[in-house]
Amino acid sequence: MTPNIWGSGSAWGLYFLFYNTIKAWIQQGNTTTPLGPTMNMVAAAEAGILTLVMTNPVWVVKTRLCLQYSNDKVPASLRYSGMMDALHKIYRVEGVRGLYKGFVPGMFGVSHGAVQFMVYEEMKSNYTQYYGLPLDSKLSTLEYLSFAASSKLAAAVLTYPYQVIRARLQDQHHNYRGTMHCIAETWRYEGGMGFYKGLTPYLLHVLPNICLVLLIYEKFTNNG
Structure with missing residues (x-):
């Protein structure tokens, strides 16, 4: 749970900041x-790249901890008792490269955020223009939730495969030579x-999350 909280919390905080x-x-x-x-995608992509550089080690640790099994026959150097132990052992055994496994497909994954925020911002922009409202108008909760869910669905369908590849590269039980x-x-x-393995449970998990995150983001940053 700890790496997931650290990863999600720091990722969203850094992403919105950038x-x-x-x-x-x-x-x-x-x-x-x-x-x-175009510029919405550029802004989202640049923010995604900067966030990935900062948080990739946390996602490696999360993946390793989640994929540990009680009957694992892996060496002690690949068994972890917690987040800090995993960070220490991965760095000691695999170096900095170990902490950045999955970084290349993660770079492709930047397209997920870019697509999502481009669709989200364009839906808001077109909606406000259609009703003759200022671009920075405060919308209703239902409107924000609808735009958030629709943009997430579009991004997930287009970019989900990278998450499968990234998770498999970070799994210590597989020995892939590269992406x-x-x-x-x-x-x-x-x-x-x-x-697309796991897409349905993924959507059931992330849709409520992204809707809540974007709703909070809009309520705190948009002063109408």
């Missing part, structure tokens, strides 16, 4: 200036559906 800073810079401080799809080898083996043994 995202809002980049947006403000592009808009030159004028929040009523629409960015458009392309993992992709090839998944396709070879499981076909296209292998890249």
Whole structure:
């Protein structure tokens, strides 16, 4: 639970910090200036890359701890008693590269946030324009929740495969030679559906989460 809390909390905090800073810079401080799809994606992608650099080690630890089994026959150096023990052992045995396993597919995963926030911002922008409202208008809770859920669904369908590849690369029970080898083996043994394993429970888990996160974000940052 601890790495998950650290990972999610720090990731969202850093992401919104970077995202809002980049947006403000592009808009030159004028929040009523629409960015458009391209610049929304650029801002979200840049924020995602910066966040990934800061949080990837935490996600490696989370994955390793979640994939430990009681009857594991792995060496003691690959068994972890907690978050700090995992960080220490991974760094000692595998070095910095061990803490950044899954970073390459994680970079592809930046597209998830970019797509999600582009769709989210464009839905808000088009909605306010359609009703003749200012771009920074405060909307209703239901409207924010609808935009959040729709943008998450769009991003998940388009980018979920990277999460499967990333998790498999970070799993100490697999011995993939790299991202392309993992992709090839998944396709070879499981076909296209292998890249969408766990999508339904994933959506059931993340949809309420992202709706709540974006609702809180809007309520605290949008002063109408």
